[in-house]
Amino acid sequence: MTRPTAVIATGLLLLTNPTQAKPCSDPVPGLPIVVNTWGGPFTAATDAAYLALINNDSTSALDAVEIGCSTCERRQCDTTVGFGGSPDENCETTLDAMIMDGTTMKSGAVAGLRRVRDAIAVARAVMRHTRHSLLVGDLATRFAVENGFVEEDLSTEESRARCEAWKRAGCQANYRINVTPDPSVSCGPYTPLPVDDLRLARSVADDEGAASHDTISMVVVHASGRMAAGTSTNGASFKVPGRVGDGPIVGSGSYVDGDVGGCGATGDGDIMMRFLPCYQAVENLRRGMSPTEAAEDAVRRMLRKYPKISSGIVVVNSKGEHGAAGSGWTFTYAYRGGRMNATEVVTVPPLLPEESDNVPRELI
Numbered sequence: 001m002t003r004p005t006a007v008i009a010t011g012l013l014l015l016t017n018p019t020q021a022k023p024c025s026d027p028v029p030g031l032p033i034v035v036n037t038w039g040g041p042f043t044a045a046t047d048a049a050y051l052a053l054i055n056n057d058s059t060s061a062l063d064a065v066e067i068g069c070s071t072c073e074r075r076q077c078d079t080t081v082g083f084g085g086s087p088d089e090n091c092e093t094t095l096d097a098m099i100m101d102g103t104t105m106k107s108g109a110v111a112g113l114r115r116v117r118d119a120i121a122v123a124r125a126v127m128r129h130t131r132h133s134l135l136v137g138d139l140a141t142r143f144a145v146e147n148g149f150v151e152e153d154l155s156t157e158e159s160r161a162r163c164e165a166w167k168r169a170g171c172q173a174n175y176r177i178n179v180t181p182d183p184s185v186s187c188g189p190y191t192p193l194p195v196d197d198l199r200l201a202r203s204v205a206d207d208e209g210a211a212s213h214d215t216i217s218m219v220v221v222h223a224s225g226r227m228a229a230g231t232s233t234n235g236a237s238f239k240v241p242g243r244v245g246d247g248p249i250v251g252s253g254s255y256v257d258g259d260v261g262g263c264g265a266t267g268d269g270d271i272m273m274r275f276l277p278c279y280q281a282v283e284n285l286r287r288g289m290s291p292t293e294a295a296e297d298a299v300r301r302m303l304r305k306y307p308k309i310s311s312g313i314v315v316v317n318s319k320g321e322h323g324a325a326g327s328g329w330t331f332t333y334a335y336r337g338g339r340m341n342a343t344e345v346v347t348v349p350p351l352l353p354e355e356s357d358n359v360p361r362e363l364i
């Protein structure tokens, strides 16, 4: 049975009040279930993964994650996944992806993948055809080509035009700090300025993403109970070339332990990867929290140090119970499971920083 989204949203709204300790019961449609970050165009991924499981008994949890994430790569969900999105300072699109097996804990990932569109499939090939977990940059491209993937330009008319407009507008916003010329008004090339480490430490709580950053992170529980998770993204727009975010990092972009549950994350990846929020959320499940409580605790740990962080964490346990938390924006996630005829999208109001959430005391 599914419940109207409005009711679900109200339940989560109550949960954001810290005096409301009792978690609402999240709708549990049964297995198999597919859960992923965001609604809108990202529900095409939910449907593709779910239908692959329902229509084909041979589809594994890993297959469903790959099918779901690659659907977003091909459709360029919100232009934040796949080719033609989030150009870096040099106007190049690069891809990050990771896939993880909740039974064996084996994972495969690529970061800064250049000129190959099928990032999650290349990540799967890393898992299947190497003993490694992560390949990067041009050498990940070479591995992809050796494995039969096509090398092609990841830029589109749109991504090139967007990047040229950014340059004409003085390269605003960007991710540079403590350089000259002043990165808040000028393009590079930049050279480093002397850095006062105390002042740097005081300013970190103000860190927040400079531009768009979104990700598909997906968790699947197969009808057999086996679990898998994965993430695919083209990273942050106008990033410093070479930047790798949270997406391909195990425990950050996503995480799964089939004995317990799985997690997918999105948001200010440069900050989130310092906290391994998905590892934290799954460990929270192991210690008895509900999915919603597990997600809220993971978000609160980041909010305490970074009150302005934008984050979204979705958590599923091995029974298919799901919940989420976010900060800095209204996060949404999609799920489809059991015999549901359509994907449901859940709206998650942001948690607010508490009075006490701020930079470490010794720095004030």
Ligand SMILES: *[C@@H]1O[C@H](CO)[C@@H](O)[C@H](O)[C@H]1NC(C)=O
Residues within 6 Å of the ligand: 056, 057, 058, 059, 060, 063
């Ligand atoms: C069913 O899934 C298996 C494993 O992914 C795949 O090899 C096969 O082609 C699929 N069959 C159909 C009819 O889609």
Ligand SMILES: *[C@@H]1O[C@H](CO)[C@@H](O)[C@H](O)[C@H]1NC(C)=O
Residues within 6 Å of the ligand: 002, 341
């Ligand atoms: C799903 O579809 C079936 C038949 O197609 C229908 O009987 C059932 O009422 C539908 N369920 C929901 C929740 O819409």
